[in-house]
Amino acid sequence: MAKKAAALHILVKDKSQATSLLDQLKKGANFQTLAKKHSQCPSGKRGGDLGEFRRGDMAPPFDKAVFSGELLRPLGPIKTKFGWHIIKVLYRN
Known part of the structure; x- marks a missing residue:
């Protein structure tokens, strides 16, 4: 199971x-x-790059999408308390 x-x-x-x-x-x-x-x-200025993060660091719906969704294909829309996200997972390990 991926942790990052x-x-x-x-x-x-x-x-x-x-x-x-x-x-x-x-x-x-x-x-x-x-x-x-x-x-x-604010990550938008970097093209949306969130860098590397650990399982549990992000809002639960975001975390679930990242750690169970497809790699390199846009996921979404995902709703969190911050708004609606489109996510592109670069890697998991």
């Missing part, structure tokens, strides 16, 4: 915007470009 992961994310306030961004990603849009333009998280 690294991911990119885009955080927005409403589900419809998150769904629209996910659709754009599925059509080939660049994740980091969209994160820089739309994310309301």
Whole structure:
């Protein structure tokens, strides 16, 4: 079972915007470009890069998606107390 992961994310306030961004990603849009333009998280300036984190460090729905979802494919929309996330898991170990 993986204990660490690294991911990119885009955080927005409403589900419809998150769904629209996910659709754009599925059509080939660049994740980091969209994160820089739309994310309301400070990580958006880094293309949504959250770096490496441990299981349990993130909000429970985010953590569950990262540690059980697919690698390198955008996941979402995922709802947390911070808003709606689109997540791209880079690796787990």
